[in-house]
Every structure is written in C-alpha cells, then in structure tokens.
Ligand SMILES: N[C@@H](CCC(=O)N[C@@H](CS)C(=O)NCC(=O)O)C(=O)O
Ligand SMILES: N[C@@H](CCC(=O)N[C@@H](CS)C(=O)NCC(=O)O)C(=O)O
C-alpha cells in the first residue's frame with residue numbers, strides 16, 4: 001500500500017476533526033482498519049489454535065465414550081473414562097476465561113505478549129489434559 | 140450520510156498520514172466507526188439469538204428439575220431429566236467456542252457468511268437439544 | 279491531545295473519501311482508535327472483575343476438594359462439597375453468556391449502562407454463590 005502516492009489535498013478531503021466528532025475538538029488521528037486487523041492477527045491465530053485444541057479434547061471424550069462403552073447421557077464409568085471426561089470439562093470451563101483474558105490484554109496492552117502467553121497456556125493445557133488422562137495424581 | 144456535502148479542505152484537516160502513525164508512512168485510509176458497527180450488525184444479531192437459545196435451554200432444565208423433582212445440587216435423576224440436563228450442559232460447553240468462531244471468522248473474513256453459518260449452527264443445536272431430550276439414540 | 283495544533287492541510291493529506299472506500303462515496307468520519315479504546319475501558323474493567331470472580335469461585339472448589347477430601351476426577355461427595363461444586367459450575371456456565379451480553383450491548387448501545395448492569399450481575403453472582411454454598415434452598 002505504501003507505494004501508492006497519496007492524492008493531493010482535494011475538496012473532498014475528510015472534514016476537520018471536531019466538526020463531526022461527538023467528543024469535542026481533538027487531534028484527529030487517521031486510522032487504518034486493515035492495519036488494525038493485521039495487528040490482531042496474532043490474537044486471531046492463537047484463538048483458532050485454542051478452538052482446535054478444544055475440538056481435539058472433545059474428540060478424545062467421544063473416543064473414550066466408545067472405548068469404555070459409556071453412552072450419553074451417562075457421565076460416570078471406569079476411572080479412565082472419568083478422568084478424560086473431567087479433563088475435557090475442566091478445559092472447557094476455563095476456555096471462555098482464556099479467550100477473554102487473551103483479547104482484553106491483547107487489545108488494551110500488548111498483542112505480542114498476549115499471543116505468546118496464550119500459546120504457553122494452550123501448551124500447558126495440553127500437558128494438563130494428557131497428564132490427567134494418564135492419572136489424577138496431583139490434580 | 141452521503142448527501143451531506145463534505146466541507147472543503149481546511150487548515151483543520153487531519154494531519155498527513157505517517158506523521159502520527161507509529162507504523163511509518165503508509166497510505167492513510169479514513170475509517171468510519173459507525174459503518175464498522177453497521178457491518179457487524181449481522182454478527183450481533185446472531186449473537187443475541189444464540190444467547191436467547193441458551194436461555195431457552197436453561198429454562199428447559201429448570202422446568203425438568205421441577206417436573207422430575209430433581210432439586211439442586213443433584214444432577215442425577217430419571218433418564219428424561221438427565222438427557223435434558225446433559226443436552227443443556229453440552230450446548231453450554233460449545234457456546235463459547237461458537238461465539239469465538241463466529242466473531243473471529245466474521246471480523247477476519249466475511250461477516251455475511253459467518254452470520255449465515257452461525258444461524259445454521261443455532262438451528263442445528265435446537266434440533267440436537269430436542270433430539271437429545273427425546274432419546275439419547277445416536278448422540 | 280487537544281492542545282496540539284493540527285498541521286495545515288498538506289499534499290500528504292488523506293485521500294478523498296470514496297476513492298478507496300469499498301462502500302462507495304460517503305461522508306468520511308475521522309476516527310480515533312485510542313479514544314475508542316478509552317471508551318471501552320469500563321467494559322474492560324468489568325471483564326477483569328468477572329475473571330477475578332471466576333478465579334475466586336474456582337479456588338473455593340479447590341479448597342472444598344481439600345476440606346472434604348474429594349479428589350478429582352470425583353464430583354460427588356458430601357452435600358456441602360456438591361453445593362460449592364455446582365455453584366461454581368453454574369457460574370462458569372453463565373460466564374460466557376455474561377461476557378457476550380456485556381460486550382454486545384456495550385459496543386452497540388451504551389458502554390456506561392452495560393458496565394453498570396455488568397457490575398450488578400457480578401454482585402448478584404457473588405450472592406448466589408455464597409447463598410448456594412450455605413444451602414440449596416431456593417436454587
Ligand atoms: N462433554 C461431551 C464431549 C464430547 C461430545 O460433544 N460428545 C457428543 C457426541 S458423543 C455428545 O453429544 N455428548 C453428549 C453429552 O455431552 O452428554 C461428552 O461428554 O460427550
Ligand atoms: N445447569 C443448570 C441450568 C439451569 C439453571 O441455571 N438452574 C438454576 C435454578 S434451578 C440453578 O441455580 N441451578 C443450580 C445448579 O446448576 O446446580 C441446572 O442444572 O440447574
């Protein structure tokens with residue numbers, strides 16, 4: 001985009017700041033919606049990764065339901081099933097909190113740092129899930 | 140808005156792009172927050188519909204608790220109750236994932252397509268809930 | 279910001295509205311992303327408060343698990359534990375709905391009113407949790 005020469009000032013130029021602003025006169029900053037989205041792309045990517053992780057957890061529960069013949073609406077069964085079921089339930093419970101913190105801190109503070117912490121969290125959750133599925137020790 | 144003649148270029152006109160931009164010189168695009176919201180109105184409508192659907196599911200659980208006399212904190216009871224309870228729990232589990240996908244795809248890709256898929260998902264969920272409440276066959 | 283004198287109109291001034299707009303000619307409004315964030319700061323604050331409340335509820339369940347020796351993946355135990363467990367589960371279930379309503383109404387309607395209702399909701403949830411932990415009467 002930067003190599004397109006901006007047109008000279010014209011009579012169609014944006015109106016002065018303050019005239020249409022409901023917030024009184026202020027220094028008008030031009031903003032670039034596309035760039036704003038570009039800047040949120042890291043948050044978007046971590047979000048998609050988080051959704052995929054949740055999908056993976058759900059699939060594990062579905063496989064466990066088949067393997068241990070625990071058909072819905074039953075939620076109790078052999079300890080192996082219950083651990084996988086609870087691991088997924090626990091991750092689902094924290095998923096909205098994770099998404100909320102990711103975007104709030106990403107938008108108000110730093111997108112890069114948020115995305116990085118988000119990645120670490122998702123990795124931690126994967127370890128939690130596998131650990132819980134193995135044994136409930138230390139949960 | 141389009142029939143208001145924009146005022147001529149004035150000394151109060153927005154500063155040149157690049158001067159205040161932390162991202163170096165670039166073609167400045169003027170953006171229109173109100174229009175941006177207008178464009179998200181489809182996503183907002185599907186969101187509201189989704190919330191109403193969740194409210195409906197919760198009400199069904201409350202009615203089922205009364206009908207089958209399963210008072211909180213109990214979560215087990217006759218299969219009819221357990222099916223309704225699990226159907227609502229399952230829908231609640233996927234609700235944050237639904238909202239996340241709806242807005243992420245709506246903002247980064249196409250609002251129209253997202254809203255449409257969102258509507259289909261909500262309809263699918265309704266069928267899922269009714270089907271599950273009837274019988275657990277095929278869940 | 280308002281005390282910085284805007285530079286005079288220059289040849290680098292933003293291009294006329296309509297030229298790059300995919301939505302045809304329209305009155306271009308300059309927008310201020312920083313100010314837009316300022317305006318969402320109330321919603322952000324209520325969001326953070328909501329997250330902290332959920333963290334508090336989770337901690338209560340962890341303490342109750344220790345106190346009544348109900349180790350994961352078990353979810354049944356003495357009624358005192360089950361009440362705290364269900365109170366947290368119920369609040370977690372409604373948390374994504376709360377966040378969704380808070381931001382949808384805050385962005386499309388009024389930020390102030392949304393934040394206020396959000397605060398009231400969070401206070402109501404705290405009362406609900408304490409009341410439920412005490413006794414299941416009236417849940
Ligand atoms: N929490 C779900 C996770 C997996 C899932 O979504 N399963 C589907 C297909 S087996 C379902 O309808 N589960 C019924 C239920 O959650 O009660 C479960 O326990 O099954
Ligand atoms: N998951 C809820 C859905 C409906 C609901 O929100 N019920 C209210 C009024 S009966 C409640 O406080 N439920 C207690 C609970 O979820 O343990 C339930 O099982 O009851």
Ligand SMILES: N[C@@H](CCC(=O)N[C@@H](CS)C(=O)NCC(=O)O)C(=O)O
Pocket residue numbers: 086087089090093139336337339340343350351363366
């Ligand atoms: N719903 C959770 C809330 C508290 C929590 O997150 N507990 C951690 C540490 S005890 C956990 O891993 N819980 C296992 C589980 O939810 O099954 C619970 O029932 O424990």
